[in-house]
Amino acid sequence: MFSLITQKSVPATATRPLTRPVFPFSAIVGQEEMKLALLLNVIDPKIGGVMIMGDRGTGKSTTIRALVDVLPEIAVVAGDPFNSDPEDPELMAESVRQAKERGETLAVVQQKVPMVDLPLGATEDRVCGTIDIEKALTEGVRAFEPGLLARANRGILYVDEVNLLDDHLVDVLLDAAASGWNTVEREGISLRHPARFVLVGSGNPEEGELRPQLLDRFGMHAEIRTVKDPALRVQIVEQRTAFDREPWGFLEQYGERQTSLKGQITQAQTLLPQVQMDYDLRVGISQVCATLDVDGLRGDIVTNRAAKALAAWEGRTLATVGDIRRVVVLCLRHRLRKDPLEPVDSGYRVLQVGQEVFQWEGA
Numbered sequence: 345m346f347s348l349i350t351q352k353s354v355p356a357t358a359t360r361p362l363t364r365p366v367f368p369f370s371a372i373v374g375q376e377e378m379k380l381a382l383l384l385n386v387i388d389p390k391i392g393g394v395m396i397m398g399d400r401g402t403g404k405s406t407t408i409r410a411l412v413d414v415l416p417e418i419a420v421v422a423g424d425p426f427n428s429d430p431e432d433p434e435l436m437a438e439s440v441r442q443a444k445e446r447g448e449t450l451a452v453v454q455q456k457v458p459m460v461d462l463p464l465g466a467t468e469d470r471v472c473g474t475i476d477i478e479k480a481l482t483e484g485v486r487a488f489e490p491g492l493l494a495r496a497n498r499g500i501l502y503v504d505e506v507n508l509l510d511d512h513l514v515d516v517l518l519d520a521a522a523s524g525w526n527t528v529e530r531e532g533i534s535l536r537h538p539a540r541f542v543l544v545g546s547g548n549p550e551e552g553e554l555r556p557q558l559l560d561r562f563g564m565h566a567e568i569r570t571v572k573d574p575a576l577r578v579q580i581v582e583q584r585t586a587f588d589r590e591p592w593g594f595l596e597q598y599g600e601r602q603t604s605l606k607g608q609i610t611q612a613q614t615l616l617p618q619v620q621m622d623y624d625l626r627v628g629i630s631q632v633c634a635t636l637d638v639d640g641l642r643g644d645i646v647t648n649r650a651a652k653a654l655a656a657w658e659g660r661t662l663a664t665v666g667d668i669r670r671v672v673v674l675c676l677r678h679r680l681r682k683d684p685l686e687p688v689d690s691g692y693r694v695l696q697v698g699q700e701v702f703q704w705e706g707a
Contacts, residue, residue: 398568
């Protein structure tokens with residue numbers, strides 16, 4: 345009897361991957377603001393990441409984890425702990441760059457875009473890297489053990505409940521995200537490696553806000569609300585139930601949509617360098633930022649990049665005022681100086697000033 349059960353169960357699972365199934369990105373209903381912000385950041389990682397704040401149980405973590413499955417694979421140097429790009433010197437570790445300069449042939453493999461979760465209890469050594477104690481004890485040499493920033497190079501670094509993360513770790517993350525490099529000084533070892541990643545943070549505003557100077561370092565800020573429409577809520581519940589009951593069958597239903605989405609992302613990344621924006625629109629963006637009294641120029645830069653990324657996402661080489669309108673709230677709402685006595689929502693203020701500058705309708 346045992347042998348019969350074993351023989352029947354093997355074929356049922358033999359053709360299925362051993363990896364844990366992830367809810368498909370294309371099946372996620374609603375939360376368009378969050379999905380758009382994530383897509384624009386993978387099209388142009390220089391936007392600077394996205395902070396997602398919202399109610400509990402609104403699908404923040406599910407959406408972020410689902411994004412990885414629709415990203416195109418990347419070429420990396422085989423065996424390199426920093427996911428070095430075989431062609432771009434800015435994305436190479438020092439050892440790979442030196443090998444390239446010596447004319448050595450580098451073995452290259454294709455792999456999925458890495459996604460690294462940063463736990464709240466992580467130490468700075470775990471994040472930045474530290475001394476390899478095993479090699480120090482067994483071989484008597486000082487060797488570097490890469491941390492989470494090394495693993496996240498050319499990928500996504502996700503921090504759930506980022507508003508509960510220790511401030512010094514947030515500083516480390518944002519400095520690396522802004523510069524694209526991680527510098528480690530540990531017990532006689534000095535090392536610098538690329539750390540280009542899309543920083544994604546999520547949290548519940550009821551559990552505390554990020555400091556304004558840290559929040560400003562995130563390129564975009566998406567606010568998520570619980571879905572109120574009963575029909576939409578039923579659809580979300582039914583989809584989740586179907587996925588939990590038969591995940592691989594559910595994934596097969598969305599196979600074509602996932603493939604199409606991955607192709608669209610690849611095309612947008614290729615098209616992005618060709619996208620242009622008229623001078624008058626660039627001036628208008630800066631006028632909006634100045635009117636809102638946004639500190640610094642990061643808001644101007646991010647809004648320009650996001651509008652161009654949206655144009656590339658839709659297959660266009662010219663960014664329009666419509667693109668600006670769709671991204672300006674995401675790029676600026678978290679950069680405004682908050683007045684606790686002011687009842688007006690920050691997103692509405694951004695749209696209102698944008699309407700005055702660009703004369704778009706319906707603000």
